[in-house]
Amino acid sequence: MIYAGNFKTNHTRSSTIDYIKELNFGLKDKKEEDKVYIFPPLTAIDFYRGDFTLGVQNAYPIESGAVTGEVGAAQLEEFKINTILIGHSERRELLNETQEFVSKKFNFFKKRGFEIIYCIGEPLEIREKGQDGVIEYLKKQFMGIDIDYSNFMIAYEPIWAIGTGRSATVEEIIATHNKLKELSNRPILYGGSVKETNIAEISSIDSVDGVLVGGASLNADNFLKLILH
Ligand code: PEP
Numbered sequence: 180m181i182y183a184g185n186f187k188t189n190h191t192r193s194s195t196i197d198y199i200k201e202l203n204f205g206l207k208d209k210k211e212e213d214k215v216y217i218f219p220p221l222t223a224i225d226f227y228r229g230d231f232t233l234g235v236q237n238a239y240p241i242e243s244g245a246v247t248g249e250v251g252a253a254q255l256e257e258f259k260i261n262t263i264l265i266g267h268s269e270r271r272e273l274l275n276e277t278q279e280f281v282s283k284k285f286n287f288f289k290k291r292g293f294e295i296i297y298c299i300g301e302p303l304e305i306r307e308k309g310q311d312g313v314i315e316y317l318k319k320q321f322m323g324i325d326i327d328y329s330n331f332m333i334a335y336e337p338i339w340a341i342g343t344g345r346s347a348t349v350e351e352i353i354a355t356h357n358k359l360k361e362l363s364n365r366p367i368l369y370g371g372s373v374k375e376t377n378i379a380e381i382s383s384i385d386s387v388d389g390v391l392v393g394g395a396s397l398n399a400d401n402f403l404k405l406i407l408h
Contacts, residue, residue, distance in 0.1 A: 181389025184396025234262030240287030282323025340371025
């Protein structure tokens, strides 16, 4: 299983250092085949040691240049970062990232060989119309994306399940992941209110290769409970 923790705009450099100490202590008991990723805020990026991969939540598709407030590939290279989240619904919705821009970012970091966790997910009004509409919606989020790229994973994150405490049902996850598996042979993570009380059920689904976790990853002890469940 893959366990990815997205801190979003939480944690500072100092609290990330404490977090990693605690995480590393607990990871001694993790199953060898399991893989852990953490995505702290950019200000907390540094060289950390441990049995996990450090990635970034975002970067701009530029080597370096004039994009005020953004970081590009040169800044990530300094820290040997080569893992990135792309397409998160918060960036699509709050920051108006269009599919065209998201795919530009995907292709830019693909060219540099980055490992990409590519997020897709439907809003509630689409889910309420039924499974066929969901798949149609998700397919549009693959426009411009090379689904044969060998260094990417899909994170299926229904928007209505993110940070709401309401995870998708097992049936919804199975139906959606099975369809996604027909489109791509890359690993598929589920994200959306994964927590201690549902990790066993969600991780036991065959087509779930891992989880992308927001809220329940913010505390190292909680995240470890998911990883070591
Ligand atoms: C996320 O934002 O990627 C996420 C899955 O958040 P949460 O676990 O808090 O629903």
